[in-house]
Amino acid sequence: MKIKVCVGSCCTLLGSMGILDQIDDLKDIINNDADNYSDEELEVEVIKCLGFCKDEIEQAAPVVVIDDETMFHATGQTVMEKIVNKMRK
Ligand code: FES
Structure with a gap:
């Protein structure tokens, strides 16, 4: 699964670093639960x-x-849910 996290200034300001940290933690959990x-x-x-922060959205x-799915207004919770749902057996 490919995950792209935007760390441009708008996204960082609204919490993308926290989302990155949570993805890292979730990665460990997933790797240890085959x-x-x-x-x-x-x-x-x-x-x-x-580039979305420059759009009219x-x-x-x-x-x-x-x-291929773009999530706007992403939060740790919505991103974790999406990953868990896609990775769960
Ligand atoms: S800073 Fe995230 S879309 Fe531009």
Whole structure:
């Protein structure tokens, strides 16, 4: 699974570093629980700015892209839920 987390200034201001930390913690949990989670690799990429903050979409930040799905107003909770649902066996 490919996860892109925007760490541009708008997204950082609204909490993307916290989301990154939570993804790291979740990665450890998933890697240590082969019974319940798929062994698919979680690739996390940090992006300077995905460009959405410059669009007309108001308050798009923080932006996280999981595979081909773009999440606006991402929170630790919504991102964790998405990852867990996709990785759970
Ligand atoms: S700073 Fe995240 S989309 Fe621009």
